[in-house]
Amino acid sequence: MTLFTENVIEIIRNIPAGKVMTYGQIAVLAGSPRAARQVVRILHSMSKKHRLPWHRVINAKGQIALQDEESYQEQLWSLEAEGVEVGLNGVIDLEKYQYKPSEL
Template identity: 80%
Template structure:
């Protein structure tokens, strides 16, 4: 497993209930800002094995990116059960719900 993949797994594991992170945000924190698609790959191939809270990862627009109806609704219901509210067109207010671990731990801080 590459260091990037290990970092992605640890970052996703750290997302608390009731919060979300974006694919690009995770990629940047894991050390490769342009690797959002690799985050998708990690989620797809390793969520079950590592028991990742995959439902807490969304796109940069604050939306669920899954196109499969069953998984879309599973993610929607999982997020709603954690108290996340969806606005118009299924958009999550990132200012309210986005998790910023770097602010809490000083990782990648400015």
């Protein structure tokens, strides 16, 4: 496993309930600012194995990015269960809910 992958897993693991982070934000913190798509791949392939709170990761527009209806609904319900308000089209207020860790 690469250092970047290890960093991504650790960052996602530490997103608190009721907060979200963006793919790009995670990529920057993990040491590769242009690797948001790699964060998506890591999340997709390693969420179950590492029991990651995958539902707390959204796109830069503050939206749930999943296209599959079942996965979209699961993410929506998981976020709402933690107190995150999800608006129309799966939009989340980043000013209110974005987690900005000072350090890891």
